[in-house]
Structure formats: C-alpha cells, structure tokens
C-alpha cells in the first residue's frame with residue numbers, strides 16, 4: 001500500500017506542538033498555523049492535528065478527528081480490517097503440492113495449485129471472497 005496513512009495524532013490544546021510537526025507550521029500570535037497539502041489550516045482548541053506516513057500534516061475538527069482518527073475511528077477500523085484480511089489470506093496459501101497436476105483442475109486448467117487449507121482449486125472460495133468482486 002502506497003497510499004498515505006495517518007501515523008501521528010495530536011489534539012491541539014495550547015501545549016507545545018509535537019516534534020513530528022516540525023517544519024509543518026508557523027506561529028500566528030500564539031496560535032499554530034499548520035501547513036497542509038491543501039494550504040494553511042488554523043486549528044481551534046480541541047482540533048486534531050494528523051501526521052501522515054508521507055510526511056504531510058493536516059488538521060481536523062473534533063468530531064471528524066474522533067470519528068476518523070480516534071481509537072474506534074474509520075482509520076483504525078480500516079487498519080484492523082486489512083490486518084484481518086491478511087491473516088485469513090495467510091491461512092489459505094497455495095499448497096505448493098505439484099502432485100495436484102496429476103489430478104488437475106475442473107476449470108479448464110485455470111488453476112495450477114490447490115489451497116493448502118481447503119484442498120480445492122487455489123484461489124479457493126475464501127480467497128476469492130476476500131479479494132475479488134463476487135460473481136452473480
């Protein structure tokens with residue numbers, strides 16, 4: 001995945017800004033001005049400052065911060081869902097069992113291997129359900 005991910009959060013409350021924001025802000029009469037990819041952001045008290053894996057910094061209102069970047073927000077839920085998909089995928093590898101070639105595949109030879117767990121053509125129905133659009 002090369003899309004940037006949120007890697008730091010800081011709730012602005014007047015305290016000094018964290019080091020990961022160095023070079024991404026300037027001061028305007030004691031209030032931070034954050035340099036974001038969309039231009040300057042002037043966070044109010046309680047706003048969220050977000051550091052991204054590509055080095056960008058952004059700001060979000062308290063409601064958006066909580067529901068997108070908080071512990072049960074969209075970003076954390078996406079990370080857990082992607083980790084779960086990766087764990088299930090690891091449970092269904094190709095068997096690396098070339099005796100399968102002896103039995104072959106019932107799909108015109110479309111599959112060269114069987115799933116080590118399901119013992120059906122790989123990718124098995126579980127892997128297809130995770131990674132492909134369902135076919136009607």
Ligand SMILES: [Zn+2]
Pocket residue numbers: 105106107108109110111121122
């Ligand atoms: Zn097959």
Ligand SMILES: [Zn+2]
Pocket residue numbers: 091092115116117118119124125126127
């Ligand atoms: Zn399987």
